[in-house]
Amino acid sequence: MAEASQSRVAAGARADDGTERKDRYHHGDLRESLIEATRALVHAKGAEHFTLADACRFAGVTTAAPYKHFRDKQEILEIVCQRGFEKLKADTAHAVEVAGPGTLEAIQLMGRAYTTFASTEPNLFRLMFGQNSDLKTAGIVDEAGTGCLAYLIEQVALFIEKQGRAEDPRHVALKLWTFVHGASCLLIDHDYDKVAPGLDVEALVNSASRDILGS
Amino acid sequence: MAEASQSRVAAGARADDGTERKDRYHHGDLRESLIEATRALVHAKGAEHFTLADACRFAGVTTAAPYKHFRDKQEILEIVCQRGFEKLKADTAHAVEVAGPGTLEAIQLMGRAYTTFASTEPNLFRLMFGQNSDLKTAGIVDEAGTGCLAYLIEQVALFIEKQGRAEDPRHVALKLWTFVHGASCLLIDHDYDKVAPGLDVEALVNSASRDILGS
DNA sequence: TTGCGAAGTCAGCGGCACTAACTTATGTAA
DNA sequence: TTACATAAGTTAGTGCCGCTGACTTCGCAA
The missing domain is CATH 1.10.357.10 (Tetracycline Repressor, domain 2)
Known part of the structure; x- marks a missing residue:
């Protein structure tokens, strides 16, 4: 029981470059992680230079992963x-x-x-x-x-x-x-x-x- | 002589859809034509949805042609x-x-x-x-x-x-x-x-x- | 007439948004 | 405890984009 719930705790698993570590198949909270990555990237480079692919690299997942949580790029920006x-x-x-x-x-x-x-x-x-x-x-x-x-x-x-x-x-x-x-x-x-x-x-x-x- | 200079006269050679006709190898005034296409496309769809490829289709040239006249996409927008x-x-x-x-x-x-x-x-x-x-x-x-x-x-x-x-x-x-x-x-x-x-x-x-x- | 350079084309690269099909992990129910 | 449905990942691929290098066509000037 306690073992199982531990795999949910993914927060804080970051490498030196600030990107997410890839040490388990499931991310934990990819949705929130992508939103935060989007916020940070928009802040840093502007919405017009923001790419979903960048956010994926930041979160340590492939570029197909976001589509399990969001309709499209636009939806993350809306949030x-x-x-x-x-x-x-x-x-x-x-x-x-x-x-x-x-x-x-x-x-x-x-x-x-x-x-x-x-x-x-x-x-x-x-x-x-x-x-x-x-x-x-x-x-x-x-x-x-x-x-x-x-x-x-x-x-x-x-x-x-x-x-x-x-x-x-x-x-x-x-x-x-x-x-x-x-x-x-x-x-x-x-x-x-x-x-x-x-x-x-x-x-x-x-x-x-x-x-x-x-x- | 008169024949040769005719090929410079490309203005007004437009098909029904408003795009340039492709009836000679050299365009005549591609530079100005691309600027006008860019202006029109930005007006219609906004700079963020403007693609150089669209402007090329409008002018009736391949997507490599603009680079004989402009450094990059940004330069046309600047103009x-x-x-x-x-x-x-x-x-x-x-x-x-x-x-x-x-x-x-x-x-x-x-x-x-x-x-x-x-x-x-x-x-x-x-x-x-x-x-x-x-x-x-x-x-x-x-x-x-x-x-x-x-x-x-x-x-x-x-x-x-x-x-x-x-x-x-x-x-x-x-x-x-x-x-x-x-x-x-x-x-x-x-x-x-x-x-x-x-x-x-x-x-x-x-x-x-x-x-x-x-x- | 010829040849050189300007201005096109063609083919191709890497990156992007997005999709379909497949795989892995997890919580639930027997 | 185990079997399984499903959520949440991956892989591989499409089409479009910006841009480049190598090639081709054409106009102009000598």
């Missing part, structure tokens, strides 16, 4: 993408907790969480928000994306109410999101680099937030 | 990318001409030209502004991108001066660019769709422009 949205959602929620709801600081900290996420996980960010129409049709993005924006609208509504102003919080939130998203894209795609080297993106976002919030 | 920047630059310049320099309308029309370019050529826009670090290192993007922003800074400087205000036109222009770029990305990547279906992007951009310009 990685989905986990990215969960992380982003958690990050922005954390920002509100720290700053206190309905404050300018909360809104600015949410923006900062967004740009920080983008700059620490640029390739994942591109995967999440890029075209990739195949991903989008899966509907994965919708729920998570809507959730993130809903948080922001909520905070903006609270803030506007406190200020005693009569703007549409949805409209204001969309403008904030648009700006922060633009800043994230231009930052991670290095489009600011030549044009405004050493730009302080956080300051830019905070400045624009004040413009848009009218304060 | 298409560069022409895209030239188009964007011309479009924004035209906007200023129409609206008159230094006006709010000029600035807003430049923004509109940007989002219109993005939405009529979404795949080209992504190619131009996406990571694609291989493209970026080529330096093609730098000159063109800097040129576009320089126009904007100029107009913003004129506008601010007229208003008699003492802001840094560079800083203001960067905010405007950031917003317009964000709006373009979210629009073409269909990220607005679920969250704000039927959103009037032009109105959003104009509203934000007023916020940022403080008028």
Whole structure:
């Protein structure tokens, strides 16, 4: 009994090069291992250079193995993408907790969480928000994306109410999101680099937030 | 003599399916034909689904032929990318001409030209502004991108001066660019769709422009 | 007229996504 | 304890891709 369950424990069986050791026929948890490999490879090289074959080498299995766990290459990317949205959602929620709801600081900290996420996980960010129409049709993005924006609208509504102003919080939130998203894209795609080297993106976002919030 | 020079005239030799007819050994202007095929295919299917082999079929040559004219696949994409920047630059310049320099309308029309370019050529826009670090290192993007922003800074400087205000036109222009770029990305990547279906992007951009310009 | 070089073709390499058929290991039920 | 169904691997192979080297065709200039 105890003997049998031991073969399930495959985690940590790694060689020096970080790839999985091939010392038993069954992997243990290939599914999770491939997802993690995909996440790491996308992080390192970008989704457009990610190959399933690389992930297989990383996990120490043949290139046919993934198809016991996933429909195709796209499905693994979808899962990685989905986990990215969960992380982003958690990050922005954390920002509100720290700053206190309905404050300018909360809104600015949410923006900062967004740009920080983008700059620490640029390739994942591109995967999440890029075209990739195949991903989008899966509907994965919708729920998570809507959730993130809903948080922001909520905070903006609270803030506007406190200020005693009569703007549409949805409209204001969309403008904030648009700006922060633009800043994230231009930052991670290095489009600011030549044009405004050493730009302080956080300051830019905070400045624009004040413009848009009218304060 | 007249006979010989005729074989140079290959333009317009197209079959019903739009592909080049194969009625002579030399193509005539394969280089330009491949660039145009690449532009069309990127437009239709996106750079990530573009294959050189497709472009060759379109031009009616074998898959080895492009390498007489281009280093590799990347080089054709670079050229298409560069022409895209030239188009964007011309479009924004035209906007200023129409609206008159230094006006709010000029600035807003430049923004509109940007989002219109993005939405009529979404795949080209992504190619131009996406990571694609291989493209970026080529330096093609730098000159063109800097040129576009320089126009904007100029107009913003004129506008601010007229208003008699003492802001840094560079800083203001960067905010405007950031917003317009964000709006373009979210629009073409269909990220607005679920969250704000039927959103009037032009109105959003104009509203934000007023916020940022403080008028 | 000829010959050289530009611009094609052909055949082939390695890598990728994916599949069909086969093999191994594992948990369950007799 | 053993037999077996099945989950989870492998092997071998397909077709497409980017790219290369060796060969061929053609246009131009001497």
